[in-house]
Amino acid sequence: MLNRPSRRPRRTVLVLAPALAAAALLTTAGCSGGDGGAGTATGERAASASPVAGRAAAPSPSVTVAPTLTEAQAKSALVTAEDLGGDWEPTKGAATWRDALLKGKADVGDCQRLLDGLYAENLLGEPAGARAVAGFDDADDGAQLRYQVGAYDRAALDASLDWLRKVPDTCGQFTATDVRGGQVTVQAVAAPLPGVGEAREGLHVTVTGETSYLTLDFAAVRVGDSALSLTNGGLDDIDSDDTRQAAQLGTQRLQEVLAGRTPAARPSAQSDGQRDGQRNEQGDEQGDEQGNGQGDGAGDEQG
Structure with missing residues (x-):
């Protein structure tokens, strides 16, 4: 006791x-x-x-909680080939270099996450809610852009963005063994993005082998509990302006759908449609004029 x-x-x-x-x-x-x-x-x-x-200690009235992304909104928030412009078009399938150069074994354990995430398109982790994915090919230079929008657990999302920010320091350069047993050198540096969203991180990654060279951009932007992420890569130098443009336009689309609005059509796409309409109207007018002229001439001759 x-x-x-x-x-x-x-x-x-x-x-x-x-x-x-x-x-x-x-x-x-x-x-x-x-x-x-x-x-x-x-x-x-x-x-x-x-x-x-x-x-x-009561929270400020200005503090708001972002709405949860729905599946329909996620699809609506995806960028389109028209947003990207140039020679981009809907993809015909995953690029072969993904298996050849991104599927490998890093010699630094902490850097395996970078390779695996680039290969599986989940550097931000798996979404906790709705998700939508789109792919695009640039037939001119063989580049491929993979784009994703999803709803995430906020704490996990912030942790992933923090990890990405440190990648250039922790995995700035390392060696990996590809699926064929060859050695490749992987380098990762920070790639600044436009000041969009509430948080953002960008990387520029190169994978160099004896006979191959892959250039890859990665970008991620957080809006509330939702985020977009994309990779833009190819076996040649890629245009990083496409990466930044996709991140900027994609963020605008995501913000629009979270606010309950439908994203507006890209101005150039509207202009193209207007030009097509004008050409059709001009063609009709010219046809009418030619038809009337021929008809009047034939009538005068017969008279």
Whole structure:
């Protein structure tokens, strides 16, 4: 049987209570100036105990929670070949260089995640909700762009973006063994993106072998709990302007659908449609004029 400590006189307990409360307040004040998580947790407990503190710690009315992305919205947020412009068109299938150069074994364990993520198109991790994917080929230079929109767990998404930010330092250069047993050198550097979305990360990756050279851009942009990501790669130098344009236009489309609006058509696509309509109208007018002229001439000759 445990020996319980003898009870102290009630008067002593009442005297110690204010001292303990003061010590608790001093501890709370000290923690709030250090680690953010500990200070926040202590502040929440203090707020629940005091009506005045609770009102002071209430969140600002300007803080909003982003709506959850639906499957229909994810599809609507995808960029199109018209958005990309140039010679881009819907893909005919995954490029063969994906298996040849991205499917390999890194000699640095922490860098395996980069290779695997580029190959599987999941550097941001698996979406926790809706997802939509689109692929595009550039027949002119053999490049391929893979684009994805998804709803993620916010904490996991932020952790992935933080990891991507550190890749140039942790995996700036390493060696990997490809599926044929050959050695390739992988290099990764930061690739700045337009100031869009709430957070963004970009990488420029090269994979060099004895007879091969792959250039690959990766971009990711977060909007609330949703994000877009894309890879733009090819066996030659790629146009990184296409990467930045896709990220910028894609972010605009994602923001539009999350706000409950339908993304507007690309201005150049509207212009093309207007020009086609004008050409058709001009053709009809010319046909009418020619027909009327021929008809009047024939009538005069017969008369």
